[in-house]
Amino acid sequence: MTMTHSALDETHRPDLASWVESAAGASGFPIQNLPFASFSAGGDDSFRIGVAIGDHILDLRRCTGLEDHVVLAAPTLNAFMALGPARWKALRQRVSRGLRAGAPEASRWRECLVPRAGARFRLPAEIGDYTDFYTSIHHATSVGRLFRPDNPLLPNYKWIPIGYHGRSSTIDVNRDFRRPSGQTMPPGAQAPQLGPSKRLDYELELGLFIGLGNEAGSPIPIGEARDHLFGMCLLNDWSARDIQGWEYQPLGPFLAKNFATTISPWIVTMEALAPFHVPWTRPEGDPQPLPYLDSPAVRERGAIDVRLEVLIETARMRSRGMAPHRLSTTSYRHAYWTAEQLVAHHTVNGCALRPGDLLGTGTLSGPAPEEAGSLVELTGGGKNPLALPDGEKRLFLDDGDRVIFRGWCEREGAVSIGFGEASAGVLPA
Numbered sequence: 001m002t003m004t005h006s007a008l009d010e011t012h013r014p015d016l017a018s019w020v021e022s023a024a025g026a027s028g029f030p031i032q033n034l035p036f037a038s039f040s041a042g043g044d045d046s047f048r049i050g051v052a053i054g055d056h057i058l059d060l061r062r063c064t065g066l067e068d069h070v071v072l073a074a075p076t077l078n079a080f081m082a083l084g085p086a087r088w089k090a091l092r093q094r095v096s097r098g099l100r101a102g103a104p105e106a107s108r109w110r111e112c113l114v115p116r117a118g119a120r121f122r123l124p125a126e127i128g129d130y131t132d133f134y135t136s137i138h139h140a141t142s143v144g145r146l147f148r149p150d151n152p153l154l155p156n157y158k159w160i161p162i163g164y165h166g167r168s169s170t171i172d173v174n175r176d177f178r179r180p181s182g183q184t185m186p187p188g189a190q191a192p193q194l195g196p197s198k199r200l201d202y203e204l205e206l207g208l209f210i211g212l213g214n215e216a217g218s219p220i221p222i223g224e225a226r227d228h229l230f231g232m233c234l235l236n237d238w239s240a241r242d243i244q245g246w247e248y249q250p251l252g253p254f255l256a257k258n259f260a261t262t263i264s265p266w267i268v269t270m271e272a273l274a275p276f277h278v279p280w281t282r283p284e285g286d287p288q289p290l291p292y293l294d295s296p297a298v299r300e301r302g303a304i305d306v307r308l309e310v311l312i313e314t315a316r317m318r319s320r321g322m323a324p325h326r327l328s329t330t331s332y333r334h335a336y337w338t339a340e341q342l343v344a345h346h347t348v349n350g351c352a353l354r355p356g357d358l359l360g361t362g363t364l365s366g367p368a369p370e371e372a373g374s375l376v377e378l379t380g381g382g383k384n385p386l387a388l389p390d391g392e393k394r395l396f397l398d399d400g401d402r403v404i405f406r407g408w409c410e411r412e413g414a415v416s417i418g419f420g421e422a423s424a425g426v427l428p429a
Contacts, residue, residue, distance in 0.1 A: 007274065008274055009089075009093070010093065010096070011031075011032065011034075011093055011096040011271065012274060013032075014032070014414060016031050016032060016096070016100060016415075017031065017101045018054070018099045018100060018101060019099065019100070019101050019102070019106045019110075020053045020054045020056055020099060021054070022053075022054030022056065023053050023099075024054070025054065025055075027055050027418070028408060028416070028417060028418020028420065029053060029054055029055075029417070029418060029420075030054070030417065031053065031096060031100065032414075032415040033268065033272050033417035034051050034052070034095055034099075034269070035231070035267055035272065035419075035420075036049060036050070036051060036077055036124060036266070037050055037052065037057070037124050037265040037267070038050075038075055038077070038121065038122050038124045038125075039057055039114070039119045039120065039121050039122075039265070040119070040120050040122075041057070041114045041115070041120070042114070046075070047076075048060070048061040048073065048074075048075060049061065049072050049073075049074065049077060049080070049124075050114065052266060052420075053113075055115065055116050056113040056114060056115055056116060057113070057114045057115075057119060058095065058099070058112055059114055060072040060095075060112075061073045062111070062112040063095075063098070063105075063109055065094075065098075065105070066091065066094060066095075067087075067090065067091070067094070068080060068083065068087060068091060071083065072091075076123070076356070077124050077125045077230075077267070077355075078125050078126055078355045079355075081125065081209070081210070081211040081212070081230050081355035081356060082211075082212065082355040084211070084212045084227070085211070085212065085227045088211065088230065088269065088271065089271060092269065092272075121173045121174070121265035122173060123171065123172070123173060124173075124265065124266075125209060125267075125355070125356035125358075126356050127168040127356055127357065127358045128356060128357055129165070129353075129354070129358075130165070130166040130167065130171060130357070130358045130359075130360070131163050131164070131165055131166065131346060131357075131358075131359050131360070132163060132164055132165075132166045132205075132253075132257070132359075132360035133161055133162065133337065133342055133359065133361055133362045134157075134162040134163065134362040134363075135161065135335040135336055135337040135342070136334065136335055136336060136361075136362060136363055136364050136365045136373070137157065137158075137336040138334060138365040138371070138372075139363040139364070139373060140152075140153060142365060142372065142377045143374075143376060143377065146376070146380075146381040157336075158286055158287050158336075159287055160345070161293075161337045161341055161342055161345045161346075162362075163342070163346070163359075164252050164253055166237070166261065166360070167258035168358070170259060170261060171261040171262075171263060172260070172261075172262065172263075173262075173263055173265045174264070174265065174421070174422065174423050174424055175262070175424060176402075176424055176426070176427050177238070177259065177260040177262075177424060177426070177427060178259075179196050179197060179399060179426055179429040180197050180200070180240050180243065180255065180256075180259035180260075180429070181194060181196050181429055182194070182240060182243035182255040182256065183243065183247065183255075184197070184198075184242045184243055184245075184246050185245075185246045192246060196429035197240035197241075197242055197243055197256075197429075198242055198396070199240065199241035199242040199382060199396045200238065200239075200240055200241075200396050200397040200426060201240075201241050201374050201375045201376050201396055201397065202236050202238055202239070202310065202374060202375065202403045203237045203238065203362075203363040203373060203374050204236070204308055204310050204328075204330070204364050204365075204374065204405060205234075205235040205237055205360045205362060205363060205364060206232050206233070206234065206306060206308075206332055206360075206361045206364065206407070207232060207233045207359070207360055207361075208229055208232055208339050208358070208359040208361070209229070209231050209233070209267055209357075210230065210343075210354065210355060210356065210357040210358070210359070211228060211229060211230030211231075211355060212227060212228045212230075213228070213353050213354040213357075214228065214352055214353055215352060216350055216351070216352040217350040217352075218347075218350070219292075219344070219347045219348045219349070219350060220343055220344055220353070221292075221344065222292060222293060222298060223297065225339070225340035225343035225344050226270060226340050226343075228343055228353065229339055229340075229343065230267065230269065230270065230355075231267040231268050231269040231272070231273075232267065232268050232270075232273065232306070232339075233264045233265075233266060233267050233268070233422070234263065234264035234308075234405045234406075234407050234419050234420070234421070235261065235263050235358075235360050235361075235422065236262040236263075236403060236405055236422050237261050237360055237362075237363075238259070238260045238261065238262070239253075239256060239257060239374070240255070240259070241256070241376055241382070241396070243256040244256030260424070262422050262423070262424040263358075263422055264405070264407075264419055264420045264421055264422040266419060268417065272417055273306075273409065273417075275409075275411065275413075276304055276305050276306070276409040276410075276411060276414070277301035277302070277304055277305075278301070279299065279300055279301065279302070279303065280298055280299060280301075280302035280338050281299070293344055293345060295340075297340075298338055298341065302339075302341075303332070303333045303338060304332050304333065304339070305332065305333045305409060305411065306331060306333075306407055306408075306409055306419075307329065307330075307331050307407065307409065307410065308329065308330050308331065308364060308373075308406070308407050309328070309329040309405070309406050309407075310326070310327045310328050310329075310373070310403065310404070310405060311324035311325060311326050311403070311404040312325055312327055312388070312394070312401060312403055312404070313325070313401070313404065314390070314392055314394075314398065314400060314402075315398075315399075315400030316390055316392060317392075318400075318402070322389065322390060324402075324404055325388055325389050327375075327378060327386070328370055328371055328372050328373065328378065329370075329371065330365060330366035330371035330372075331364075331366060332364055334364070334365075334366045334371075335361060335364060339359075339361075365377060375394065375396055375397070379394075379395050379396075382395045382396060397426050398426070399427065399428045400425065400426065401425065402423060402424065403423070403424065403425075404423045405421065405422040405423070406418075406419070406420075406421055407419035
């Protein structure tokens, strides 16, 4: 099998228009996108699956004429994810045709539209397992230089996708969280102390949702990996740098990472991302991937140009009615390892992935300093404070700070699509 489900088709045509008027605006959700979420609205507290179109949500449970109506009536996408790429593609085409200008479904489906404003969201899938990777060589080098100035990048990085298993119970959609507490070892102290983190940070990531799983003992070949990926969301894997610095050796992240992970509500499908794939290359002189991590298709279209930005809104900015302040921008195309390589490596030992499993890319930083995906990079390890527009300064996050991630894709000849926002605020410990 090859990467079949993400080829360009009629749903990507830039001349497509929808009878939903707002889909033609700058909402990020034109008819060429059609991302999924689990939502509730109005006085109905039950959650169901919807597709974003303009400033509305198409309630799939209420839509007539959909082949997979039974699984689409569920509150989460797991059962639909398990049907595989052919069914995903068929539904995308059916929904796209029904939402196009002049479609006969317009009179019936108009009653299935719910305003996005005021809707409530939950996890779009039940996440059984969560794995966080470390795919940005720029982030790995920058952070490594803070601890090992003469040898910032460990020798395995260019050979193997580095990752660890995280905690799925604290992943949530845009929910504020309490500052974590844990053990830290202050400089010069003789014993560690327990208390709230003083070096709380964000990590700019994308989340990759597994659609089709695999049997235990059956690795997913690199040429089939994309057919197991359902789509992507924005992901903030918050990090308590001071707790992590004390606890991470020898087994790695634990309390410094498992207290909160924030994702955006919308899953942008791999189908929608098809126009934004770009070639993936390794720098000359770097080791090339082992054969199980390499293929012509990965070389030709393995990277994805998802543009990303980080903004901060402090409590004082909020009280003054100030707009959030942009801290950095970058693109997923700079990642050292592709999404397909993560899937192939994750399963090469026989590990079973299941529908709804979530893979984090790890912090996504670009080659320029202003493209850093975390405060620890932007502040040089907490030494150089960032100046904010209202005169405040930050080394790490204060209580009341809100961090906002935004993502979008654009290129000439294609309609731009968006990811919405991943947003959460820091509450006192």
